[in-house]
Amino acid sequence: MEEGRTLHCPSLFPALVIITNGSCGALYLPIDILSPILEQLSDARDWYSCTLVNKTFNKAATPLLYRTLDSKIVRKDLVHHPASTILQRPDLAQYVRRVTESGSVHRRVMDGVGKVTQDALEVLALCTSLRSFTWTNDTMTRSFTLIPFLDVIKKLPRPLEELKIRVHNDPDQQVWDELHKISGLRKISIWCMEGPPRVLRGWSERLGPTLTHLELGRCAGVPPTILIAVLMDLPKLENLCLKGAPASAITSILAVLPNLKFLDTEYLPSVRSRGPPQSAKQPKLQNLIVRTSSADYLGPGKLWTWIHELLPGPEASLQSFSLHAFILSVMGKGRVAVPRGVMLELGRVHGTTLRQVLLGDAQLTLADIECMCEMCPQLEVLACCTVVEISKLDSVKKAIACAKNLRTLTLYIVWIPALKITESKSPFTLEVARDWMLRSEDSCLRYIAVNDLYFVGKWVLKETNEDPSIEVEPANITKTTRLKKREKKPEESRKSRREFVVTIDQPKDRWYMRFGSEFGLTKT
Template sequence: MRMARKVMRPENIPADILPLILEHLSDRRDLHNCAQLCKSFNRAATPILYRNLDSRIVWTRKYTPASIHHPARTLLQKPHYGKYVRTLTATGAFGLIEPDAMLECQKAMRLCTNLEGFTWSDDSPQGSCHDEILLGFLPVLRALHIKQLTIRTFGGVSDEVWAKLTEFTGLCAVSLWCMEGQPRIMQGWSEKLGDTLTHLELGRCAGVPASIIVSVLSYLPRLESLRLKGVQSNAILEILTFLPNLVTLDTEYLASGVMRYTGEPVASVRELTVRTSSVDVQGPVQLWSWILLLLPRPSLESFTLNTFSTQGDASFPRRFLLELGKTHGTTLRHLNVDSVQLTVEDVQCMLTLHPELETLSCLIALCQNPEDIEEATANARYLRELRMQTSWVPSRHGLHQPVIKFNAEHARKMMLRENSRLRIIGIEKDLYTGMWVRRELKDGTERLEFEVMEEVVRD
């Protein structure tokens, strides 16, 4: 296929589509360069540059004081940029390094009239030593009527800060994470947010009675996304019986003896992430049946399982695979189970039971032949991304890691076969990406060619 080449000057790109293009730039340096290219690019790139602002502590030399990189001074110099800001991140350390920086940040924050979200990050192990800085921000945030609030600390927050936080109303998303200190699980706050809160993350619930967790969440019927850490499995089942709008669940599996609650969930979960660990290679007791209890009707679109065993990689039970396909065979689109072992036959069975699957990431045992992978994925018409890891398996000479002799030609063959939509294939650390590119010919015309790029992904 040949085509004539047409060159468009940057300033002639339609203004309505230019921001849609620039939003794909992940490096702020590229956006900064675009803002300096011409007037049209400046108008499109500047709002994107200031949409999400962060503060960073920079150490230039080992024995020199740290400096703060924060956009507050720029906003004070150009106040009209404040209307572009949607999210803002502040850290507890910069007020101690540069005392005046906190006052500048508060003044600049008042200019962000369209601010939607605020993130507070404090890695200090001393707990509430930086709470005075956070207390200075909270009145400004309340006046701006933010919708999203994230608190990430190492030592938790003081009672004084918590009392101020619980005065916030109208929030749509709340995220609370801490490593130590008193767990904050929305007690006395969830009642005020029941009409608005749709996204909630509680990063430290360990030690809190399940009955309290259930009581707190019962005031939040509008929840659509929930992430919990440290909540017993029985409580998760009960929580799903009164959250009809919940579609995203990220939780741990913490077995607590006999299942005391067996009511059917009213929530139809679309995205499920389960995290667990075990000393038994077979995995935690009742894990697989518990997952199925969470998903009583066809709804699941994305499933991620992160599990760890001290005895090696756990196996993926064939019975669970069949039951999952029986209920969610027509809905599942994304599957990430690269922490449990599957055979090549399991992969073939998975793709047969879930014909709509678009992405698959898994751990393969006993696979050394690229042709086996090609055969297992032959009928995966909608599969766009395939990632496979290999596991340690026993041999006559002890333990060895099988090496799949897969190369770019195998990837090309799988990507270009009939009805194939595969464009990304990862085998161990080798990543193959296929795309159509335009090649310029000597006569000035262009031709489309399919190219497979190979790269090594480093941890």
């Protein structure tokens, strides 16, 4: 490695630069210290750059670079697949932990592309430490090509831990028969857009002793009795994501999953809504995500009652609560207004453990926000919609004053203009964001998002180079003073000072913006 070469790692820190010269001690860091540092990178290009630094960096970065393998279709006659590299260097296969294969790649029979499947199978057989396998297919084919991959996986010395199936068309029954022969899985995710819903029927008994994470992308049309019967075979389940299951079945499902900690489900109101038996013991959920995409025709109170059935208490356990009701705003039915009683009950039961409240477009009053901050002293993340008068912007700062541990604040603010003619400029500025972040000496707030603007604050050390100064020294004989000019050494004139910096920008991806969230859309 030549002197003076620099290594840029933007995915670790925006301004991280490692200078690789002869006097740089970082080049000789032990491998057990260097590896955790490089694991913080997220871009394969950065890991590739690390492999070029020296032997130590190469040894630490190579396992990370080949930890995940996937393919990419560049154009109709060109496919980039890592199989060619692994076949040339079989020793790299020992580092592979996750593999993603696409049916759209392996169904191709063009010249030079048809061999990709055979190469991929040979490489998969070399991945003796494989933990996760993902199969995706956005074509109309029935995923017959998946069967050879399953045959190889079943012959690996180490049982597979995670399996993801994300396809458009439902795979053929022969494919499912082969899938049902796999055991020892800890995580399963199945998303099939077309065909009959797959809910592990006939497979759950084999998976019961090990399965802890489950995602079922289509449960619509499946009788609740079948869902409950399947999930009863999975007593170790800790993480559950269900799409399309009726709300009346969710409470009964929880009664058969005593170890469940994470639940992501939809609220699909049904005519009959019955809770679990009185003697049933509900699991202590730590993370609850509720998604609703239609109005509750039985009344909005049914939604909140149903949520409380999922979180009965009396022991506090919930750490994160998320409500996604964005479709209600888009359909012109107005935002969901969360009743104060719901937040009071949530804070009363789970106030000591609750750290995140993500309500999206759901609306809270400033009084509700203040109440939430008081009842949940550990609150770190808060996201909701609220209404604020332009002339009373400080009322938001007052509402969050008691949230000492708040780190992230996301608000969709509907501004109420003070005058009949509103200005087009938002009253929320960088100075306001800085004032909120430094509202107290122990404030932890470092991220604020307001509508389509976000603000990030952090403490930084800045070095200042002082100019040669003029010092005043007392005279020994007279009472007068004399001026003496003395040049300071460079190291003496260089000082570091702590400064709080707030940056402001507009996100490039603005898909999350809601109707009525921009300034000036609400008029008096």
